[in-house]
Amino acid sequence: MTAMLGILVVAVFLETVSATSLGVVYTEGGMVEGENIHIGSGHYMDVFKGVPFADIPGRFEKPKRHPGWDGILKATEYGKECLQVNSFVNGTSGSEDCLYLNIWVPHGSIVSSDLPVMVWIYGGGFMIGNSMGFYLDTNLYSGQQIAERGNVVVVTLAYRVGTLGFLSTGDSSLLGNYGLWDQQAAIAWVHRNIRSFGGDPDNITIFGESAGGASVSFQTLTPHNKGLIKRAISESGVALCNWAVNRNPRSVAEEIALRVNCPTDHNMASCLKMTDPEQLTMAGVFDQTSSPDDPMIYKMYLVPVIDGDFLPDEPSNLFHNAADIDYMAGVNDMDGFTFTTDDVPSINSDQVDTPIGDVKRLLVSYTKDKGAAGSENAYFTYTSTWETNPSQKTIKKTVAEIGTDYIFLVPTQAALYLHAAKEYHRHTPESDTDIEIHNCIISVCLFLNSVHRDPNEGGLEVPVRWPKFTSTGQQYLELHHDMDQSSVKEKMRLRFVHFWTSILPNLPSVFSE
Incomplete structure (x- = not known):
């Protein structure tokens, strides 16, 4: 029994001393120490939680550098989420002291160095979200899984949302965009400090979804990130989305x-x-009832603004700032469903018919600046292929497609066109990463490949070669569970994109009270 105990002790000891870890890490603010975990097959991971990247922010002020700390900061607990409305919209959660980030660093048999870095920006309509990856008590985004699978350093950051993050008076008294400045401060911190965590500061990819995808787009367009970002991935959201500004x-x-x-x-x-921050946060909650005549998409009020600083001009005029950044952008074929279900609830029910009139009413709302000519052209575009007596399936699907096109797909296509047009002076071997995709689980492999080198050649097997998106070719890859060469397509929903980007804008505008 004694001999067996000795063997077990030795085995545990050998397992302990074989662990690879960064140990105590020196940053510009002071020393930090995270947690080292065993992830199997002789691989380990350092996890740093709640590392401050800025000081406690002043109310409606840009973030400032953290003053630093004495001793070793034990980075083993997540920081609080930024102050926001709770999931029941009857109170608040979080804190103004929230500018912290989290870092996952995978190791093999030796301590990692110069790994690609992926910085995640969460979505949530610029009203909610957190850096921990949780949404409604569900862990949707795991930094550990991406770091382990892709052999990359993963960073998740927090930023102010709602009233405290995006309230603006439209002048110099309250410029707004404080949440975007938080994101930028975190990106800059990563660039200055990530080498100490085994990351390559010259190989930083920012990525995000929904409002996070739009944030990624904004971060590539602002002049304040020059030289900090190598690649960017926008999922279901870009700066050109009608809800993003x-x-x-x-x-x-x-x-x-x-x-x-x-x-x-x-x-x-x-x-x-000087007003109580929780009171301010609750004051930023507006009526969320909607209809085809008053769509939900027009009720996103606390979002980025053109402030003359972070965004010195309209986003469409700032793509020259993104010319040196490899860019991916993606949408799902039902991205607009959540919004259009709020506006036209019947599309989510087999038992309730959706009147054709609801299609017309929604299009009238989306094209209101162009009056009757806009809505009539839109209705013809979306119904010209209908059967004489369209089925309920056809009507419901059309409503969802209208929402997806208007809210996500068309702005994403426009962003890709503008990015490709500004790409002419680039001379990098990573030029195959300007593409539009339909997201599904295989996108993880393609994303991680692109972070290392190229989506087609990064080490993780993919079933189809991903083509480059260009202004002329307009090729994209449709991702699903059964992919082959036929999944490479071109000119996604061209007829509808042409309507929203060419036909509608050229119609005369109608102004009324």
Whole structure:
């Protein structure tokens, strides 16, 4: 029995000393120590949670560098999420002290160095979200799985959302975009410090979904990230999405000011800065009822603005800043379903018919600036292939397609066109990464390949060679469980993209009260 115990002790000891770990890591703010975990087959991973990348932010101010700390920071617990409405929309959760990030570093038989780096930006409509990967108590985004599978350093960051992240008066008193500045501060921190964590600061990929995908797009377009980002991946959201920019933020600020008993004159900004943060957060919750005549997509008010600083111009005029960044962008074929289900609930029911009139009403809302000519052209575009008496399946599917095209697909296509047009002066061997995709699980392999080198040649097997998206070829890869060469297609939904990007904009605008 004693001999057996001795063998077990030796075995445990050998397992312990064979672990690879960064140990204590030196950063610009001080020393940090994370947790080392065994992930199987002689592989280990260092996990650092709650590492500050900026100081506690001032109310409606840009983030500032963290002053640092003494001793060793035990980075084993996630920081709090940024203050936001809770899932029941009847209170708040989180804290203003929230600018922390998390890092996963995989190791083989030796401690890793110069690994590609992937920085995740979460979605949530710029109103909710966190860096831990949880949504409604479900762990949707695991930094550990991506780091392990792709042999990359994964970083997840937090940024301010809702009123505290995106309230703007439309002038210098409250410029807005504080959440975007938080993201930028985290990206810059990663660039300055990630080498100490085994990452390559010259090989940083930022990626995100929905509002996170739009954020990724904004981060490539701002002049403040020059030289910091090598690659970017936008999933279901780009800066050109109609919901991604508020061009009339003053009215929103005044409404919130009235809700918290602040004046709407020149004293508004100073009053808002002194108001209780939870009260401010709740004041940013607006009516969420919708209909075909009043679509949900137009109720996203606390979003980025063109502030003359982070975004010095319209996003469509800033693609020259992204010319040196390899770019992927993707949509799902039912991306608009969540929004259109709010507007037209019947499309989600087999028992309730969807009137053709709801299709017309939704298109009238989406094309309201162009009046009757816009809605009539839109209706013809989407119904010209219908049978004489369209089935309910056809009508419901058309509503979902309209939402997907208008809210996600067409803006994504437009972003790719503009990126490809600014790509002419690039001279890198990674030029096969400007593409449009339909997301599914295999996209993980393609994404991770592209982070290392090329989506077709990064080491993880993929079934089809992924073509480059160009302004002329317009090729894309449709991802699904049974892919072959026929999955390579071109000119995605060209007829509908042409309507939204060429026909509709050239119709005369109609202005009314």
